[in-house]
Amino acid sequence: MSDKAKIYAEGLSRLVQIPTVTGVDRKSFAAFRKELAAQFPGVYSACEVIMPGGEESDAIMFKWKGRSSSRPLVLMAHQDVVPAEGKWKYPPFSGTVADGKVWGRGSMDCKNTLYCTIRSVEELIGEGFTPEQDVYLCYSDNEETSGHGATYCRDWLTAHGVKPAVAIDEGGAIVQEAFPGMTKPFAMVGIIEKGYCDVKFVARSKGGHSSSPPKNTPFARLARFVDYCERHTVFKPRMTPAALAMLKGLSSGLTGVLAFVTKHADFFKPVIVKVLPKLTPFGAALLGTTMTFTMAQGSGAPNVIPQEASMTANLRFAPGDDSKLCLEKLRTIAARFDIETHPMECREASPMVDVESADFKYFVDTVLRVFPDCGAAPYLIFGGTDCRTMQTITPCAIRCTPCKLDPQQLAAMHAADENIDVSSVVGGVNFFKTYLKGYK
Numbered sequence: 001m002s003d004k005a006k007i008y009a010e011g012l013s014r015l016v017q018i019p020t021v022t023g024v025d026r027k028s029f030a031a032f033r034k035e036l037a038a039q040f041p042g043v044y045s046a047c048e049v050i051m052p053g054g055e056e057s058d059a060i061m062f063k064w065k066g067r068s069s070s071r072p073l074v075l076m077a078h079q080d081v082v083p084a085e086g087k088w089k090y091p092p093f094s095g096t097v098a099d100g101k102v103w104g105r106g107s108m109d110c111k112n113t114l115y116c117t118i119r120s121v122e123e124l125i126g127e128g129f130t131p132e133q134d135v136y137l138c139y140s141d142n143e144e145t146s147g148h149g150a151t152y153c154r155d156w157l158t159a160h161g162v163k164p165a166v167a168i169d170e171g172g173a174i175v176q177e178a179f180p181g182m183t184k185p186f187a188m189v190g191i192i193e194k195g196y197c198d199v200k201f202v203a204r205s206k207g208g209h210s211s212s213p214p215k216n217t218p219f220a221r222l223a224r225f226v227d228y229c230e231r232h233t234v235f236k237p238r239m240t241p242a243a244l245a246m247l248k249g250l251s252s253g254l255t256g257v258l259a260f261v262t263k264h265a266d267f268f269k270p271v272i273v274k275v276l277p278k279l280t281p282f283g284a285a286l287l288g289t290t291m292t293f294t295m296a297q298g299s300g301a302p303n304v305i306p307q308e309a310s311m312t313a314n315l316r317f318a319p320g321d322d323s324k325l326c327l328e329k330l331r332t333i334a335a336r337f338d339i340e341t342h343p344m345e346c347r348e349a350s351p352m353v354d355v356e357s358a359d360f361k362y363f364v365d366t367v368l369r370v371f372p373d374c375g376a377a378p379y380l381i382f383g384g385t386d387c388r389t390m391q392t393i394t395p396c397a398i399r400c401t402p403c404k405l406d407p408q409q410l411a412a413m414h415a416a417d418e419n420i421d422v423s424s425v426v427g428g429v430n431f432f433k434t435y436l437k438g439y440k
């Protein structure tokens, strides 16, 4: 490991060691700030340090003054992490550095993003560099619980008349197998997020003792409904502009028939829409609104028929699918099974970044320059990020941290054995330094 790699490994490890578990206690966030101040003295002396939520929040921002304020740049990440459950190879908050990796909760979601961005600014300050434009580092404290940290940052910017030209947040990464049959790693550059809704389906009855059960108990109806949803295409898949941009972008990393079909994805639209969702769950998620049942509740005892039983589903709306219409459709189907539909938290898909814009192209060009062995493609994000908040004040909200991740590392997101290669952190810092130097 080079000296630089050792410093990065140690630095990220120390951030991972502070258990900033989302929504648990605020002490760890205070400790986290102390650690940032210790590791990044250049940032703390050259930048304005801002707590945009005051006493209310642990979100933190840094303003690095540039030569101009005409095209502000926002670099985002979140300080919080999800709880660490299950059996881990190394204790989740040990930040163990072993096998060329940093291990622990947050190492790739997304203290790596936070580290790479703030470290790149620290190094550039040390080199005497002044950015062409104002740069804001915005680190929320509750992304994992869809909290208000990012809102505080956005509102501070708005209140101070700052209209970011570009915002970059977590989202995509550089992955080995973005699509079956890929010949090289690809940076998946997030341009849009799917919408989101949790829906509770409730079936009622008069209850009673389980020793003389009537027909059509709440769980029987719920089971029929769930089975119906799984066996039918409730939400029609279709080719959205985002899916089209992604498939075309991936074509250069494919060979043979797959390369040809994805390159001409507009021509092959009908075939792709028909076949891809049947081939993989990924295809179904790429081309349509998805729904999966995640929770169930019945009576309080094994021998009591529930008066009220429920199952909760999680929906991810495809861009262009109106949440109200989707929910109306579900309500109609559920009613046929004598089931009520109660939507809970709900949001639409985000707007899409213009992939022909100069700002998007500059991001992609920088990725290809820093990682010449990789490709880059637009990416439709199935999950959610803080960037949807920032998106309301910027035309270009890019969701990607160009760090290389292997399939095990991707699968470890929100699971056990989360880790990142030290070399990926080195690549990430290189990327952001190059990006910042060339951003005008």
Ligand SMILES: [Zn+2]
Binding pocket: 078, 109, 110, 143, 170
């Ligand atoms: Zn994250």
